Every structure is written in structure tokens, then in C-alpha cells.
Amino acid sequence: MSPHNRRIVPAYSNPTPPNVAGESSSGTTSMSDGLNASSSELTSHGRSGSGGSGDSAEAPRKRRTTGTVATIACSECRKARQKTRNLECLYEPHTKTHKEFLLKEIANLRKDNNRLQNLNQQVSNAATNLQQKNQGLQYAQEWQQIVLDEIGRNGHDREIIQKLRGGESSERIARWLCQQQPISRSLHIIPPNDRGLISIVDAFEQQYRREDGLTHGKDTDTLRYRWTQVSSSRTLVGHLFDLYFTWVHPIHMLFSENNFKESFRTNNATYCSPALVNAICAMACHLVDSNDVDDDVENVVALGHGFMNQARQEIMPKNYLHLTSIQALGVMYLCELSSGKARSATGYLRASAEFLKNAHVDGQSPEARQITVWGIQTLNTSSTGITYQKLYAPEFPVFDEGAPVDMHVDSDIWRFYRTIGDERDLPVRPGRAILTAFHQAALFRIVHESLNLYCGLRGMITAEAILTLYRRYLDWHEDLPVTLETLNVDQPLPHVLFLRVQYHVALLQHLTPLLQSNLFTGSNYQHVLDLVINHAKEGAKLLDQSRRLYSTRYLMPLCSFCIVHVGDALVRYSVQDPPGTEVVEFCLTMLQEASAGFPLCGPLQDLFRRAAVEECGVLLPSNIEEMMGNLGSYGMDDILDACTRLDYKQPVDQSIRHLNERVAEEWPSQWQQIIENPERPKAPPLRRERRQSPKQMRIDTLLNQ
Numbered sequence: 123m124s125p126h127n128r129r130i131v132p133a134y135s136n137p138t139p140p141n142v143a144g145e146s147s148s149g150t151t152s153m154s155d156g157l158n159a160s161s162s163e164l165t166s167h168g169r170s171g172s173g174g175s176g177d178s179a180e181a182p183r184k185r186r187t188t189g190t191v192a193t194i195a196c197s198e199c200r201k202a203r204q205k206t207r208n209l210e211c212l213y214e215p216h217t218k219t220h221k222e223f224l225l226k227e228i229a230n231l232r233k234d235n236n237r238l239q240n241l242n243q244q245v246s247n248a249a250t251n252l253q254q255k256n257q258g259l260q261y262a263q264e265w266q267q268i269v270l271d272e273i274g275r276n277g278h279d280r281e282i283i284q285k286l287r288g289g290e291s292s293e294r295i296a297r298w299l300c301q302q303q304p305i306s307r308s309l310h311i312i313p314p315n316d317r318g319l320i321s322i323v324d325a326f327e328q329q330y331r332r333e334d335g336l337t338h339g340k341d342t343d344t345l346r347y348r349w350t351q352v353s354s355s356r357t358l359v360g361h362l363f364d365l366y367f368t369w370v371h372p373i374h375m376l377f378s379e380n381n382f383k384e385s386f387r388t389n390n391a392t393y394c395s396p397a398l399v400n401a402i403c404a405m406a407c408h409l410v411d412s413n414d415v416d417d418d419v420e421n422v423v424a425l426g427h428g429f430m431n432q433a434r435q436e437i438m439p440k441n442y443l444h445l446t447s448i449q450a451l452g453v454m455y456l457c458e459l460s461s462g463k464a465r466s467a468t469g470y471l472r473a474s475a476e477f478l479k480n481a482h483v484d485g486q487s488p489e490a491r492q493i494t495v496w497g498i499q500t501l502n503t504s505s506t507g508i509t510y511q512k513l514y515a516p517e518f519p520v521f522d523e524g525a526p527v528d529m530h531v532d533s534d535i536w537r538f539y540r541t542i543g544d545e546r547d548l549p550v551r552p553g554r555a556i557l558t559a560f561h562q563a564a565l566f567r568i569v570h571e572s573l574n575l576y577c578g579l580r581g582m583i584t585a586e587a588i589l590t591l592y593r594r595y596l597d598w599h600e601d602l603p604v605t606l607e608t609l610n611v612d613q614p615l616p617h618v619l620f621l622r623v624q625y626h627v628a629l630l631q632h633l634t635p636l637l638q639s640n641l642f643t644g645s646n647y648q649h650v651l652d653l654v655i656n657h658a659k660e661g662a663k664l665l666d667q668s669r670r671l672y673s674t675r676y677l678m679p680l681c682s683f684c685i686v687h688v689g690d691a692l693v694r695y696s697v698q699d700p701p702g703t704e705v706v707e708f709c710l711t712m713l714q715e716a717s718a719g720f721p722l723c724g725p726l727q728d729l730f731r732r733a734a735v736e737e738c739g740v741l742l743p744s745n746i747e748e749m750m751g752n753l754g755s756y757g758m759d760d761i762l763d764a765c766t767r768l769d770y771k772q773p774v775d776q777s778i779r780h781l782n783e784r785v786a787e788e789w790p791s792q793w794q795q796i797i798e799n800p801e802r803p804k805a806p807p808l809r810r811e812r813r814q815s816p817k818q819m820r821i822d823t824l825l826n827q
Contacts, residue, residue: 266296298348372555378393395450397441401429445482496559499563504624554606558606562624675718689708729765
């Protein structure tokens with residue numbers, strides 16, 4: 123037989139079969155003898171086959187092995203071509219098994235690492251807390267040392283003892299002592315972290331003293347009474363007061379100007395308080411031009427924050443219900459809203475509205491209390507209506523339209539004040555601020571009812587209900603005194619212009635839901651559309667007039683919302699007349715001018731531009747982003763801090779569901795009956811003012827002359 127036809131008996135790779143297990147276990151032959159025997163048998167078997175007499179059917183002899191044979195050999199054993207017996211064989215694990223083991227090991231290491239990182243963070247936080255507590259103790263020791271050093275030195279012993287008995291902290295007393303001394307002395311004794319604001323205040327005081335011509339020392343520039351711990355400079359505080367009473371007070375009148383100034387001068391707490399003084403100064407800082415001082419806008423912001431923080435500290439639970447605290451909360455709302463912090467500002471306004479009903483009289487006159495009621499009611503309703511929030515209307519004191527308020531007391535003069543020196547160089551005019559505040563309060567009583575109507579509080583909205591309120595708006599406008607109605611003069615007052623802007627924006631909000639209800643078609647739709655476009659154009663004209671006369675730098679934050687509402691109505695419903703591109707550029711430019719003092723204008727710019735382009739298809743100039751500055755960089759929190767919502771547009775979907783299905787069908791007949799019918803009596807609120815108050819008639823006559 124050829125060598126290629128040899129039959130090879132395979133060696134067992136498994137343990138010894140059962141039929142030979144006994145032989146294997148009983149045998150004493152060594153492994154090498156067994157292997158030799160197997161080799162000889164294999165050779166003899168092959169030889170017999172080659173002799174020609176082999177029997178091919180003969181079964182192969184099974185290989186006999188002794189001992190236990192490993193199923194898997196290690197690398198060394200495989201190289202030696204031998205099996206292991208009764209020895210430990212360290213073989214390489216399977217790749218899959220090895221991978222799973224490594225993954226478990228990695229997971230355990232990661233857990234250990236995370237645990238160690240958490241422990242490390244806890245240790246770090248504990249160390250930071252200890253460091254802060256230690257620093258606080260050091261500061262407290264420094265404040266206490268300041269108080270101890272001043273006792274018996276500068277004649278403030280009695281005041282210090284009174285403040286300590288009153289429960290004031292050593293830090294508060296030390297700050298008060300620092301304010302009684304020159305700035306240079308305070309910079310040496312005050313802790314380093316608190317020196318920044320003092321340095322900024324010192325820079326403002328020196329600059330304003332130079333502009334005011336007070337170069338002969340600080341003594342003549344020191345306030346007689348200390349209402350604020352931020353600055354004792356008569357020039358600085360006086361400048362901030364002039365800015366506030368020129369631009370803020372005539373639009374948002376929350377207290378009596380004359381009573382406040384008299385209490386401020388005489389150190390009387392009836393109409394004045396530290397919280398109110400600091401809030402006024404903080405709000406006025408938004409109107410300070412950074413070019414007035416030799417520094418950047420950050421110092422102006424820091425100065426405003428200093429006054430605002432002081433106002434917060436002055437309002438304590440024991441004086442929440444004081445009328446001056448309620449007035450201060452209203453001013454603080456305006457200040458926070460101007461800073462682009464609408465979410466925190468809303469809390470101040472709500473607190474002011476809640477406390478008003480149970481406010482302490484504190485010796486204030488009925489006339490002064492009525493002015494505060496007007497101001498808080500108007501501010502609450504205008505804020506709700508202009509930002510489209512759910513109407514928050516706590517129970518207010520009764521709005522007395524015939525209140526004994528002299529319309530001439532708080533509005534005797536007004537001047538175009540912007541910087542120090544204007545009070546001497548510019549002429550004065552009749553201000554009519556309190557007269558404006560009265561009619562503004564009456565306007566927002568109608569707005570309040572319109573908001574309740576569209577919120578569904580009056581049931582389903584009918585054409586009669588809508589047009590009845592529209593008739594009241596028209597009556598309000600017709601009943602304006604000549605001094606507020608006539609705008610055909612060389613320079614109408616800014617607060618009068620803004621009052622008229624608010625009127626047209628209120629009518630836009632009153633009619634716009636009808637256009638998006640899908641209930642009006644044909645001539646009825648065109649009629650409502652013409653009304654909306656007309657009011658939007660009138661509002662735009664007034665805004666343009668105000669910009670040309672006074673610039674938008676001094677427009678109040680709520681007026682910024684009026685700008686975008688008027689612009690949105692024009693680009694959405696009257697794209698070609700005027701051209702949408704011009705409207706967008708006009709509104710963005712106004713907001714850019716106002717953003718120098720009111721950061722909330724930036725997010726409003728971005729929202730309005732996106733709505734004009736994406737929703738109305740308005741084409742913008744190629745350089746619009748470069749001209750408008752850093753557009754598109756405002757996130758969700760920035761928008762919420764500007765609008766308290768993620769949009770400035772009116773949420774009409776919440777209003778149109780309350781519309782009666784027959785509102786469009788009844789519109790023509792109700793319009794004829796309510797608006798055009800001269801026999802129908804008009805709503806009486808503002809007419810009652812002229813009939814019932816001969817004093818006001820006499821004042822109107824004086825103002826007209």
C-alpha cells in the first residue's frame with residue numbers, strides 16, 4: 123500500500139472514554155511508555171497493511187492515556203506538543219471573556235473616580251464655605267472696629283447708641299459713619315471689596331461739582347439731611363432728582379412731587395423715606411448719559427445698582443404697608459424693568475398692588491393718597507396690557523374720579539432737562555403732569571375692562587360689548603382738555619405725546635383679535651382692518667414726533683413695547699403704506715437709541731426684526747445688523763427678562779375663543795347704533811369730571827390761558 127493511503131488513528135482530545143477508564147486508572151505505565159507503545163502499534167499496523175494481507179475492516183485501536191488530560195493547553199504546552207497532567211496550566215483567556223472582564227473593571231474604576239470626585243467637591247465646598255465665613259467674620263470685625271474707633275471722636279456717640287438699640291447691624295452703622303466723612307477717609311477704613319462703589323460715587327461727585335461751578339470745597343455740596351447712604355452730594359442727588367421729575371414722574375406719577383420735595387428738604391418722613399429716595403436715584407441712573415462723566419457706561423450701571431441695593435435694604439417687613447414703601451416698590455419695578463429684569467420686577471409691582479389696599483395713611487393727605495392710587499392702578503394695568511400677562515387685579519381702593527386733587531399743584535413747570543446747567547439755561551413751561559396722570563388713569567380703567575372682556579370674564583364676547591368699549595375710548599379722547607388734546611404746537615410735552623400713543627396702542631389691542639378670528643370677511647373685515655391701520659399710523663406719527671423733539675433716549679420702558687406693537691401692526695397689515703422696510707428700520711433705530719439706558723430694548727429689537735422677516739416677509743437692508751449692533755445674541759432668559767414671555771405679540775388665540783360666532787354678523791348694525799348714532803348717550807366717566815368739579819373747570823381755564 124502506498125504511504126499516502128496510510129490510516130492515521132486520531133488522538134483523543136477529550137478525556138478517556140468510559141470503556142477504557144478502568145485501564146487508564148489502574149495502569150502504572152508512564153506517559154512516555156504509553157506514547158512509545160502507541161507509536162510501535164501504529165508502525166506495525168502500517169507495515170501489515172503494506173504487506174497486502176491487511177484487513178481494512180479492522181477497527182483502529184484506541185489510544186490509551188494515563189492521568190488527567192487538560193482540555194486546553196497553555197501556549198508553552200502547545201509549543202512542546204504535549205499535554206499536561208496534574209499540573210496547573212495558565213492559559214490565555216478567550217478574547218470575549220477578557221473584554222467583558224475589562225469592561226467591568228473600567229466601570230468599577232469610573233464609579234470609584236466619580237465617588238472620589240464627589241468627595242473632593244464636598245471638601246472643596248466645605249473649604250469655600252469656611253473661607254467665606256472666615257472672611258465674613260473678618261469683615262464684621264472690621265466694621266465693629268470702625269464703630270469703636272469713631273466713638274468719642276466725631277460727636278456721633280448718641281446716634282450710634284440709638285442705632286444699636288434699634289437693632290441695626292455694625293456694618294450698617296459703620297457705613298453710615300463712613301458717609302459722614304470725606305471720601306478719602308472712607309477709602310482707608312472701609313473693607314477693600316466695598317471700595318469700588320465709593321470710588322465711582324466720588325468720580326461722579328467731582329465731575330458734577332465741576333460742571334455746577336462748585337470749586338470752593340465740598341462743604342457747600344453736602345446734603346443737609348442724609349436720606350441715602352450712597353452719596354451725600356447735593357449736586358449728584360439733585361441731578362438725579364431733576365432727571366426723574368422731568369422724564370419719569372410725569373408719565374408714571376406714583377406720589378406727589380411737591381409733598382415729597384418738601385419732606386426731603388425738612389427731614390420729614392411723612393411723604394419721603396430712604397427707600398423712596400434711593401429708588402428714585404436708581405431709576406434716574408438709567409437716564410444719565412455716560413458722556414456726562416469721564417468714564418464708561420459700566421460706572422453708571424454700578425451707581426444705579428448701589429442705589430437699588432440700598433433701596434432694598436431700607437424696605438423691611440415692619441414698613442411694608444407704609445405708603446412711601448408702596449411708592450418705592452412701584453419705582454423699583456420701573457428700575458428693574460428698565461434693567462431688563464422683568465421677571466424680578468413683576469414681584470415688586472405685585473407687592474405694591476397688594477399692599478395698597480391696606481396701606482397705612484401715615485399722615486398723608488387724601489389728595490396725595492389718591493395720586494398714589496392712580497399711579498399704582500395705571501402701572502399695574504399698563505404693565506399687564508402691554509406685555510400681555512394674565513390680568514393681576516387685586517382689590518384696589520375705589521377710584522374716585524371727583525377726588526379733591528388740584529390739577530395745577532404738581533405740574534406748574536417743566537423744562538427740557540438732560541444735564542447739569544439745563545436748570546439755569548433752559549426756559550420753563552407749564553407741565554400739566556398731574557392733569558395728564560388723571561386722564562391716563564381714566565384711560566387705563568377702560569383698558570382694564572377691555573382686558574377682562576377678552577379674558578372671558580364677561581361671558582361670550584359680542585359685537586355690542588366690543589363697540590361699547592370702543593365708544594368709551596372715543597369719548598375719553600373727545601373729553602380731553604384742550605391743553606392735552608391739541609398737539610399742533612411747536613413743542614408738545616413728552617408725557618402728553620406718550621399719553622396719546624398709549625391711546626392708539628390700546629385701540630390696536632382692542633381690535634386686533636377680530637382680524638385673526640376668521641369670523642370677519644369681506645367688507646366687515648376691511649372695516650376693522652382700516653381701523654387698525656389708522657390707529658397704527660397715528661401712533662407711528664406721534665412716536666416720530668417725540669423722537670424728533672426729544673429723542674428716544676428718554677422714553678420709558680413701557681414705551682418701548684408701544685414701539686414694537688405699532689411697528690408690528692404696520693408691517694403685518696399695511697406692508698406697502700408705509701413700506702415695511704422703512705417701518706422696521708424706524709422702529710429698530712428708535713429702540714437702539716433707547717437701549718443706551720434701557721437694556722430691555724435689545725431683546726425687543728431682535729424679536730421684532732425676526733417677526734418682520736420670518737412672519738411678514740419684509741426685506742431688510744443688507745447692513746441692518748451692522749447698523750443695529752449685536753442682534754441675534756439674545757437667549758431665552760434674555761427674552762424672558764424683557765417680556766416675561768418668549769414673544770411680544772398679542773396671544774390672540776386665547777381671546778378669539780371667547781368671541782361669539784355672530785360677532786361679525788352683528789357688527790354693521792351695532793356700529794351704526796353705538797358709534798354713528800348721535801342720539802345714543804355716550805359713556806359718562808370723563809364727562810362727569812367736568813360737570814362735577816368746578817375747581818377743575820377753573821384750573822382748566824387757567825391752563826388754557
